[in-house]
Amino acid sequence: LAKTTQPISMDSYEGQEVNITCSHNNIATNDYITWYQQFPSQGPRFIIQGYKTKVTNEVASLFIPADRKSSTLSLPRVSLSDTAVYYCLVGPYNTDKLIFGTGTRLQVFP
Amino acid sequence: DADVTQTPRNRITKTGKRIMLECSQTKGHDRMYWYRQDPGLGLRLIYYSFDVKDINKGEISDGYSVSRQAQAKFSLSLESAIPNQTALYFCATSEGDPRQPQHFGDGTRLSIL
Numbered sequence: 327l328a329k330t331t332q333p334i335s336m337d338s339y340e341g342q343e344v345n346i347t348c349s350h351n352n353i354a355t356n357d358y359i360t361w362y363q364q365f366p367s368q369g370p371r372f373i374i375q376g377y378k379t380k381v382t383n384e385v386a387s388l389f390i391p392a393d394r395k396s397s398t399l400s401l402p403r404v405s406l407s408d409t410a411v412y413y414c415l416v417g418p419y420n421t422d423k424l425i426f427g428t429g430t431r432l433q434v435f436p
Numbered sequence: 437d438a439d440v441t442q443t444p445r446n447r448i449t450k451t452g453k454r455i456m457l458e459c460s461q462t463k464g465h466d467r468m469y470w471y472r473q474d475p476g477l478g479l480r481l482i483y484y485s486f487d488v489k490d491i492n493k494g495e496i497s498d499g500y501s502v503s504r505q506a507q508a509k510f511s512l513s514l515e516s517a518i519p520n521q522t523a524l525y526f527c528a529t530s531e532g533d534p535r536q537p538q539h540f541g542d543g544t545r546l547s548i549l
Contacts (some may be wrong), residue, residue: 360537369440369526369540370479413478424538426471426478 330414335431344401346430348414351395356418359390359397364411364429373412374399401432409434439463440541442527448547455514457544459527467530468510469538470494470502472523479526485510486532517548 331349338344350359358377362370374381376388376397387400401408411429440461449455459468466487471479471494481494483502491502499521501513514521524545528538 358535362537368542369528370538371540372537375535375537424479424481426480428476428478 330416330425330427332412332414332427332430334428335433337433337435338404339435340405341403344404344408344432344434346399346401346412346414346432347396348399348416349396350414350416353394353416354418357394357416358418359388359394360415360417360424361386361388361399362413362415362426364413365409370413370426404432404434406434406436408432440527440529440539442525442541442544444544445542446545448549449517450549451518453517453548455517455546455548457512457525457527457546459510459512459541461508461527461529461539463529463539464507465529465539466507466532468504469528469530470500470510470512471526471528472496472521473526473543474523482512482525519548522546522548 360375361373363373364370374383374386374388376390378390381388389398411431413426413429415424443458469484470482473479480496482496482500483494485491485504488504503511524543526540526543528540530536530538
């Protein structure tokens with residue numbers, strides 16, 4: 327399974343757009359990219375998933391360049407409630423073995 | 437996710453004791469998982485089950501056992517707890533298609549003295 331690298335932490339202010347980049351240089355052809363969010367004392371929660379180009383849902387956007395060696399989770403206009411740890415996972419379609427790295431701890435300030 | 441319930445939410449016990457953590461789900465999913473999370477680290481897979489008759493070891497199964505009593509129930513046991521098993525334990529479920537996201541419970545915080 328492809329190894330991922332994310333920043334350990336990021337700070338932002340309410341109302342700003344936050345972009346968290348994940349590097350996955352050895353991503354395989356059949357790998358897809360998934361992001362989870364985890365609040366303190368809660369289990370991770372699925373945010374978004376993509377294979378290439380751009381994916382958008384009601385919560386976030388995921389940008390994946392053509393070479394797929396990185397991906398960027400974009401959170402528009404963050405609020406205090408977006409303070410959490412964000413995990414980037416890379417793996418093939420046919421696996422249940424999610425590999426969570428250490429994630430990115432996002433702190434949003436008023 | 438309230439559809440995935442873990443009990444107990446917190447447990448403090450002593451070295452050598454047998455501990456059982458329970459997970460039940462109302463989502464009707466076939467697949468269930470147990471993970472542990474240590475401070476500052478990501479989640480690591482302990483065991484997973486595709487259905488009642490299918491149990492698989494994950495990344496760190498030593499010292500743990502599981503039982504899938506029904507589609508909706510998946511329990512994790514520590515036969516003889518040791519202090520380095522102190523961690524936050526999560527249960528998760530997913531549909532049969534592995535491309536579908538996993539749904540996590542709120543965790544069990546286990547402390548072994």
